[in-house]
Amino acid sequence: xxxxxxxxxxxxxxxxxxxxxxxxxxxxxxxxxxxxxxxxxxxxxxxxxxxxxxxxxxxxxxxxxxxxxxxxxxxxxxxxxxxxxxxxxxxxxxxxxxxxxxxxxxxxxxxxxxxxxxxxxxxxxxxxxxxxxxxxxxxxxxxxxxxxxxxxxxxxxxxxxxxxxxxxxxxxxxxxxxxxxxxxxxxxxxxxxxxxxxxxxxxxxxxxxxxxxxxxxxxxxxxxxxxxxxxxxxxxxxxxxxxxxxxxxxxxxxxxxxxxxxxxxxxxxxxxxxxxxxxxxxxxxxxxxxxxxxxxxxxxxxxxxxxxxxxxxxxxxxxxxxxxxxxxxxxxxxxxxxxxxxxxxx
Amino acid sequence: xxxxxxxxxxxxxxxxxxxxxxxxxxxxxxxxxxxxxxxxxxxxxxxxxxxxxxxxxxxxxxxxxxxxxxxxxxxxxxxxxxxxxxxxxxxxxxxxxxxxxxxxxxxxxxxxxxxxxxxxxxxxxxxxxxxxxxxxxxxxxxxxxxxxxxxxxxxxxxxxxxxxxxxxxxxxxxxxxxxxxxxxxxxxxxxxxxxxxxxxxxxxxxxxxxxxxxxxxxxxxxxxxxxxxxxxxxxxxxxxxxxxxxxxxxxxxxxxxxxxxxxxxxxxxxxxxxxxxxxxxxxxxxxxxxxxxxxxxxxxxxxxxxxxxxxxxxxxxxxxxxxxxxxxxxxxxxxxxxxxxxxxxxxxxxxxxxxxxxxxxxxxxxxxxxxxxxxxxxxxxxxxxxxxxxxxxxxxxxxxxxxxxxxxxxxxxxxxxxxxxxxxxxxxxxxxxxxxxxxxxxxxxxxxxxxxxxxxxxxxxxxxxxxxxxxxxxxxxxxxxxxxxxxxxxxxxxxxxxxxxxxxxxxxxxxxxxxxxxxxxxxxxxxxxxxxxxxxx
Numbered sequence: 001x002x003x004x005x006x007x008x009x010x011x012x013x014x015x016x017x018x019x020x021x022x023x024x025x026x027x028x029x030x031x032x033x034x035x036x037x038x039x040x041x042x043x044x045x046x047x048x049x050x051x052x053x054x055x056x057x058x059x060x061x062x063x064x065x066x067x068x069x070x071x072x073x074x075x076x077x078x079x080x081x082x083x084x085x086x087x088x089x090x091x092x093x094x095x096x097x098x099x100x101x102x103x104x105x106x107x108x109x110x111x112x113x114x115x116x117x118x119x120x121x122x123x124x125x126x127x128x129x130x131x132x133x134x135x136x137x138x139x140x141x142x143x144x145x146x147x148x149x150x151x152x153x154x155x156x157x158x159x160x161x162x163x164x165x166x167x168x169x170x171x172x173x174x175x176x177x178x179x180x181x182x183x184x185x186x187x188x189x190x191x192x193x194x195x196x197x198x199x200x201x202x203x204x205x206x207x208x209x210x211x212x213x214x215x216x217x218x219x220x221x222x223x224x225x226x227x228x229x230x231x232x233x234x235x236x237x238x239x240x241x242x243x244x245x246x247x248x249x250x251x252x253x254x255x256x257x258x259x260x261x262x263x264x265x266x267x268x269x270x271x272x273x274x275x276x277x278x279x280x281x282x283x284x285x286x287x288x289x290x291x292x293x294x295x296x297x298x299x300x301x302x303x304x305x306x307x308x309x310x311x312x313x314x315x316x317x318x319x320x321x322x323x324x325x326x327x328x329x330x331x332x333x334x335x336x337x338x339x340x341x342x343x344x345x346x
Numbered sequence: 347x348x349x350x351x352x353x354x355x356x357x358x359x360x361x362x363x364x365x366x367x368x369x370x371x372x373x374x375x376x377x378x379x380x381x382x383x384x385x386x387x388x389x390x391x392x393x394x395x396x397x398x399x400x401x402x403x404x405x406x407x408x409x410x411x412x413x414x415x416x417x418x419x420x421x422x423x424x425x426x427x428x429x430x431x432x433x434x435x436x437x438x439x440x441x442x443x444x445x446x447x448x449x450x451x452x453x454x455x456x457x458x459x460x461x462x463x464x465x466x467x468x469x470x471x472x473x474x475x476x477x478x479x480x481x482x483x484x485x486x487x488x489x490x491x492x493x494x495x496x497x498x499x500x501x502x503x504x505x506x507x508x509x510x511x512x513x514x515x516x517x518x519x520x521x522x523x524x525x526x527x528x529x530x531x532x533x534x535x536x537x538x539x540x541x542x543x544x545x546x547x548x549x550x551x552x553x554x555x556x557x558x559x560x561x562x563x564x565x566x567x568x569x570x571x572x573x574x575x576x577x578x579x580x581x582x583x584x585x586x587x588x589x590x591x592x593x594x595x596x597x598x599x600x601x602x603x604x605x606x607x608x609x610x611x612x613x614x615x616x617x618x619x620x621x622x623x624x625x626x627x628x629x630x631x632x633x634x635x636x637x638x639x640x641x642x643x644x645x646x647x648x649x650x651x652x653x654x655x656x657x658x659x660x661x662x663x664x665x666x667x668x669x670x671x672x673x674x675x676x677x678x679x680x681x682x683x684x685x686x687x688x689x690x691x692x693x694x695x696x697x698x699x700x701x702x703x704x705x706x707x708x709x710x711x712x713x714x715x716x717x718x719x720x721x722x723x724x725x726x727x728x729x730x731x732x733x734x735x736x737x738x739x740x741x742x743x744x745x746x747x748x749x750x751x752x753x754x755x756x757x758x759x760x761x762x763x764x765x766x767x768x769x770x771x772x773x774x775x776x777x778x779x780x781x782x783x784x785x786x787x788x789x790x791x792x793x794x795x796x797x798x799x800x801x802x803x804x805x806x807x808x809x810x811x812x813x814x815x816x817x818x819x820x821x822x823x824x825x826x827x828x829x830x831x832x833x834x835x836x837x838x839x840x841x842x843x844x845x846x847x848x849x850x851x852x853x854x855x856x857x858x859x860x861x862x863x864x865x866x867x868x869x870x871x872x873x874x875x876x877x878x879x880x881x882x883x
Contacts, residue, residue, distance in 0.1 A: 037827065040841060043671055062671075063746060065827035069574040074827060076579065077381070077735045083745060083827055097577045170560040172571060207555035210453055210843045215460050215556075219846060233846045240847020243652030250846075295668055297845055334576070345561050 031057025034275035037075065037084035037267070039068045043295040044288070052282045058275045068094060068175065075267065076101045085270040086279050088130060091260045092121065092323075093178055096330035099126060104265035107277055111284035115301045119261050121326065127263035130283050133298035134231035134321055135179035135260060137166075137253040140218035143225035153255045154187050157198060157226065164202035166226040167216040170345075171337050173207045175260075180228045181340055182329065183258035183322040195343045205344060219250075231257055232297035235314040239294075248314045257318040262298065360710065363699035366691075366760075367717050369742065370753050374732030375590070375724065381735060382583020390584040400568070404588065407548060407564040410479060414486035414547035415540050421487055421632060422494025423536070427524075428629045429495055430502035431621045437503060442869040444492040445810060446862045447637065449818035450644075451836050452485075452552025453843060454858050458640035459485055459557060477559030485553045488636055490543040493811075497542070497766050500807050501535035502528075504773070504800070534769035541600045542765055545593065545723040551821060565589045569725045586728040593723030597716055641862065648855035652848065659849075659856035667853060669841050671830030674857050677838035681817055682864065684834060688755035688816035689872075693809050695756065696763025700804075703764065704771040718764050721757040726821025729754060733826060746827060751834075754822040759812030763805065770804030771797065810869040817865050835861055 042064065049060050063084055065071045072094050075087055079101060090098050098104065104126040112120065112128060119129040137157070139150055148161045157166055169177030181191075188194040204224060206212040214220030217227040219237070234248035241249075264283055266276040282288055289305035292298060299307070299317060307315065383390060394400045429440050447455065460469065460476060468475040475481045505528070513523045529536075549566045563571070565585055573582035649655045663674040670677070699718050703711045721729065733754060737744040744750045774797060782792035820836040835857060842854040 040824070040837065041669075041844065043669060062830050063827040064671075064830055066824040067574070069577060070825055073573055073577050073579065073731065074734055074825070076577065077378075077731055078738065078745075081738045094577065173555060173560070173567070173575060175575075178575075205560045207560050208453075211456065211460075211556045213846060214457060214843070214851065220457075220851075221461070221464075229846065236846045240845070240849040241652070242658075242848040242852060 031059075032272060032275045033059045033061060034086060034272050034279050035061045035063060035084040036279065037063045037065060037071065037087045039071045039089040040064050040066060041068075041296055042089055045291050045295065048288055048291045051287060052279070056275075056278050056282075058278055060279065072098050072103075075103050079103060079268065082267045082269050084267055085272045085276040086264055087267055088264040088283070089262050090127065090265065091175075091262050092326050093175065093182070093260065093329055093333075095122070095127065095263065095326040098265070099326070100330070103268060105268050105270070105273070107266050107280060109277070109281050109284055111281050111302070114284065114304055116303050118323075119301050121261065122263070127265040128280050128284070129261050129301045130264050131289075131292050131296070131298040131301050132259055132261045133296075134257040134318055135176045135183070135228065136231045136257040136318070137180070137226060138217075138229040138233050138250045139226045139253065140250055142249065143218040145225070150251055151226065151253050154184060154194070154253075156253075157203075158194065158201050160201065162201065162226060164204075165224050166198065166201070167204040167206060167212045167222075167224045168198075168228045169209055169212050170205050170207055171340055174209060176209055176228055176230070178333070178337070179258040179260055180256070181336060182324050183256055185332075185336060186258075186322040186324050187255065192339060192343055195340060199344055203344070230297065231317060232293070232299070232311075232315060234316075235311045236297055238314050239310060252316050254316060254318040257321045259318075259321040259323050261301075359698045359702050360706070363695045363702065363714065363718065363760075366695045366756075370733070370737075371721050371724075371729070371757055372717070374736035375586075375728060377736035378728060378732035379583050379587050379590075382580050383587065390580050391587075394581070394584050394588065400585075403563050403565060403568050404592070406562065407566070408592070410482060410486075410554075410564070411544050411547040411550075414483050414490070414550075415544045417483055418487045418490045418494055418543045419536065419540060421636070422491055422539070423498060423532075424625070425491070425495050425629045425633055426499035426502055428621050428626050429499035430505075437499065438870060438873050441492075441496050441499065441807070441810070441873060442866045444495045444633070444637065445814045445869045446492075446641065446866055447489050448492060448811075448814035449836075449861045449865045450858055451818065451820050451839055452550075452556065453840060454644065454854070455485060455488065455640055456552060456556035458643040459488075461643045462639045477557070477561075479558065479562070481557040482550075482553055482562070484636075485557050486543075486547045486550060488640065489550075489553070490546055491633070491636060492814075493542050493546070494536075494539045496807055496811070497539040497769075498532060498535045500766075500803055501769055501773075502532060504770070504803065505531055534772060537600060538765040538769050541597065541719065542722065542762065544596065544600075545719070545761075548593065548596075548723055549589075549725055551726070565592070566725050569727050573727045573731065582727065586725060589723070589725055589728075590720070593720060594716070597719050597723070644855055644858055644862075648852065648859045651852060659852035660860070662849070662853050663856055663860065667842060667850060669845050669850065670833065670838050672833050672838075674835070674838050674842075674853065676831075677833045677835045678857070678860060678864070680832055681835040681861075682868075684752050684755060685813050685816040685868070687749070687752035688759055689809055689813045691752060691756035692759030692763050692812035692816075693805065696760045696767065696808060696812070697805060699760065700764050700767035700771060700801075703768050715764070715768070719761045722761045727825055729757065730822045730825025733822075746829070748832065750826055751823055751828070751832065752816070754826060755816035755819050756812070758815050758819065758822075759808075762811035762815065763808030766808040766811065767801060767804040771801055774800055806873050810872045813868050813872060814865050817861065817868075 053059050065074045068089050068091055072090055106125050108125040109128050115129055119132060144150065145161060145165060151157055151162060168180060171178040171181040184191045184194055204216055206215060212227055213229060216222040216224045218225050231252055234250045234252060237250050238245055238248050264280050266280065270276050284302055286302065286305050289300035289302040290308065292300050293311050294308055429437055432440065459481065463469045463475050510523050510527055513527045518526065550564065551566050551570065554562055554564050554567055565588065569582050569585045569589065572578045572585060648659055651658045666673045699714050703715050733750060734745055778796050779792050782796060818836055820840065823834055824837060839854050839857050842850045
């Protein structure tokens with residue numbers, strides 16, 4: 001027993017050597033360091049961050065803390081002793097929570113001019129728009145019911161020709177599920193009646209995106225051909241196809257797209273204000289912005305940023321997406337979700 | 347304890363596990379509950395109690411956990427009886443194989459179950475399982491089968507079969523013998539296993555959400571919804587407190603039930619009768635269908651590529667997918683290193699704590715037993731967020747320290763070590779120590795020669811559990827801010843399944859198969875340290 005314990009402990013100690021290397025990283029650069037807190041979906045090419053460090057001398061440390069909601073909760077809980085200097089990835093459905101908790105310091109980046117005005121929704125510049133991703137209804141082109149055209153409006157989905165074809169996620173447990181509920185609140189005359197019609201037309205509800213897309217949608221072998229997903233799902237279906245394909249097997253219902261804007265903000269109480277500003281400026285440069293689509297499958301906020309080849313061919317971006325102001329979302333979200341539960345699950 | 351250990355040893359025994367649990371569990375939990383409920387906690391509680399939705403959720407949480415426990419025992423105890431009769435080598439193999447579900451993220455298992463239901467025609471129509479409570483219960487049996495088979499099976503193997511034989515000679519049939527003779531003697535191990543299964547089902551998250559469908563919620567899923575989806579930390583804290591109280595009450599109840607009795611003469615293996623072929627095959631088939639169905643689906647998918655069956659998805663694990671900050675192989679390596687560290691911690695703390703529980707004064711023993719079991723019944727959100735806000739000042743500013751992840755994993759591993767060790771240690775007949783003393787052995791020597799070999803059995807089973815739990819842990823890890831290079835395999839797997847594309851899904855399946863092989867191998871290696879075949883007497 002002693003031997004086993006010794007072996008385990010030795011392993012444990014060896015393992016600890018792999019960890020905790022703050023000091024090493026900070027010493028590499030002379031321009032200070034900045035810690036960036038993100039959700040788990042954040043990915044950036046190594047070369048991009050290296051270029052930032054080479055240019056400014058500032059090294060970037062990343063921290064990932066679960067999905068966007070978990071990250072915002074963590075930031076609120078650690079507000080007095082922040083873990084990071086900059087947060088990236090809070091979106092317009094959560095934004096008001098973060099603003100109400102006074103998580104951010106005001107900073108107006110000089111690069112903000114290049115961002116289209118409809119993304120710049122915080123006039124006080126507590127947060128800076130970095131990218132957007134649209135939550136849209138997707139359909140599997142070859143799996144639509146016989147004789148049915150691809151749906152083009154939200155109302156189409158209540159047509160009996162699409163009976164038992166549509167799968168959505170519950171807004172109680174899923175972020176795209178909530179976004180789609182918001183799209184219907186904004187995009188239909190009477191959203192409560194609209195959902196009652198969807199229920200009558202055999203809509204199916206799952207807890208999360210994976211369960212819908214891979215469980216019930218055609219992509220995972222399911223028998224439903226219409227699903228709530230993202231505007232960037234068709235290019236992903238091409239890029240990660242097996243065997244390779246030339247055209248996207250899925251299409252997007254542009255009328256259904258709800259725009260999720262992702263923001264970055266300087267966390268209140270930072271001791272690295274200058275470095276944090278530099279990082280936010282950098283996130284709005286073409287170099288960072290053009291790296292975003294193929295890593296995170298969202299669209300750059302900077303209008304000058306080009307969409308990469310292999311992505312741009314398969315993507316359609318709604319000209320007039322569904323949007324609701326963060327403060328309105330915050331004020332009504334609980335009531336809307338509760339009403340949705342009564343109509344759809346009750 | 348006085349008889350067996352010196353004063354300073356006793357101090358270490360008590361202080362180490364107590365410090366661990368206070369610093370890394372009780373203090374963080376108290377901090378997060380205080381933060382959430384500090385201003386007007388009573389009112390939040392009243393609101394909770396007044397909400398019929400919350401009452402329904404609490405009731406469903408409890409009854410589904412009880413049903414899951416009973417079902418798992420009903421399927422697991424017969425299997426344990428077969429395992430107990432096998433040769434030591436086969437026992438080890440089976441024990442390693444049944445551990446496999448432990449490392450599978452629920453999102454993967456739920457997907458596999460959905461497919462099994464579809465193949466079996468149970469996804470729709472009269473015998474629909476999908477989005478029913480039955481799907482939840484079956485998945486809980488799938489995950490917890492290992493707990494009963496391993497903990498009860500290895501305990502059973504140590505029982506002296508001569509008592510059963512005597513019963514048979516006296517005219518009892520097999521069922522009577524089992525009910526009147528074997529079951530009462532198995533009770534400590536069964537109660538221990540049942541407590542773990544109950545707590546696991548009580549705090550089950552993904553299974554409830556995905557297989558139960560959007561209409562079902564448990565206290566655990568509700569805490570997540572309030573804390574993460576709604577960012578309402580007050581209600582989440584009130585629910586977390588409620589969960590803690592419920593677990594506390596149920597654990598106290600279970601320790602009351604857990605009477606301990608010494609068992610005369612363990613390990614008389616030579617007289618063990620083999621299981622009848624029908625019994626043996628019956629259990630094998632149940633095990634195969636239960637575990638083999640979903641696992642088979644995963645294996646099939648991991649080899650399935652656009653150009654037929656091939657190793658492509660496995661080869662892809664070495665390259666960084668766009669959705670991951672590091673290659674999946676790096677994530678696997680990280681997970682193994684975390685699991686080794688977590689297991690070392692869990693074994694150290696769990697071993698010392700078990701000795702206190704068994705030999706310590708009753709009051710202390712009971713508090714230890716309780717305190718160390720609680721993390722198993724506490725939501726991952728509570729543990730993760732609690733550590734985040736409590737461990738934020740020197741000397742314990744661990745929030746972004748590498749060790750916080752293995753520590754969080756060990757919190758869940760310790761109860762496994764304690765719950766498998768305690769019944770085994772308690773079963774040691776004091777007569778053995780007396781006999782040793784009469785024969786002139788010092789107390790230390792008696793302990794070394796008697797307790798160590800017997801205790802080793804429980805310790806290694808517990809260590810195997812701790813390793814498997816750490817390797818598969820997702821919840822608490824995801825609520826602790828990590829550096830991207832510390833990516834774990836379950837988190838990588840989850841990430842791969844959040845973007846469309848067959849290549850990514852294939853890679854996720856390959857990654858889960860590698861995790862399964864890894865855990866089975868690791869448990870086999872850990873348990874090969876057991877000295878089953880050495881006679882204890």
